Amino acid sequence: MELNRREALKTTGKFILLSGAARVAFDTLRGESVPDADKDKYKAADHWWAMTIDIDKCIGCGKCVEACAAENGVPDGYFRTWVERYRITEDRGVENPLVDSPNGGKNGFPILNDHPDAKSFFVPKLCNHCADSPCVQACPVGATFESPDGVVLVDQKYCIGCRYCIQACPYGCRYLDPRKNVVDKCTLCYHRITKGMVTACVEVCPTASRQLADLKNPNDPVHKFLRENHVEVLKPQLATGAKVFYKDLDGAVR
């Protein structure tokens, strides 16, 4: 086959023009095929989910842990959310707090009075749905990801169960589901929040210590909450972009 420069240029020019035309035609077809119905349909780009936790309101009843397990079918001994009890005693100091979480706080906490001088409080924990998640960066196959609405999720059909993300999470929020051998974690009740409901833990919290927050919604009370309180995230030095905001978090909390 022989080709001179003129012919080669002509062919290339035709190709570029035609592919451009094809692109326009394709876009037009696609645009027309999208129905302009369901305006109420959930649009991920309009939300940026987070949670606020008021430490001063948590009574350590563990109802959130129980509800989470019931809503999401979490196996016994595994937790997507759990409650820790911190006790800072005079002899151990703030560097060495006593921390307990019997069965994740699922059945409440036994009453302990052995350190009457201790400063004690409850800290509910869950996935922080970090904007720059270390777990997402560790996944070798793209099975875990930050959704467009700011929720860190696991694609269980795609997870290979390598556990790298479990090690990468600095908050210990992930586990390997022993029944499926894939990683599981808090989904921020993605199946509920996309239908306009709150998460199961927020629904049952008796003191409203937990609140679901949408940072992209200008009318969400979260903005007032963040502005008017002393708010901190866990391990801010790791710059994970954690989105679970604790009010009056004690420095002893790890």
Add this chain to the structure above:
Amino acid sequence: MRKILKDSEHLLRLVGVFAAGLILFLIIRHAIVPKGFGEFGHYRGPALDDIAARPISFAGHTTCEACHDDQAKTKAAGKHAGLACETCHGPAAAHTEDPTEHAVMKPDPKVLCVRCHEADPARPKSFPQVVSKDHAGDISCIECHKPHSPLP
């Protein structure tokens, strides 16, 4: 016609090999990369729909109040106004689907009330707490306090 390059068929053969390789690559890629991968990022886009389609167990208090408005009214007037129905009664989505087939849990006051109200130094001071043994002995909480409106 003058040839552009000497022995240009060597080059064309090479282009052919590359083209065949590219086509093979595209076929394999199409076969092994799942549908929707890369739709929003480095993950399977339809996974979002899979997760969003999971079943719901907690119906939410507004659903309960649609039928049980009398209890809702009592509760709203009392100290337990801020509590959701399912905090004490457990997940009720199955009940809202078929109330005759699925009853909601009737909690045991011996276990449930103390779960929140047993005196614990870790609880916030402003929260009402009692040492149940001293407060009532063996008497059940609901003998005196009505759970839907628990004023003394």
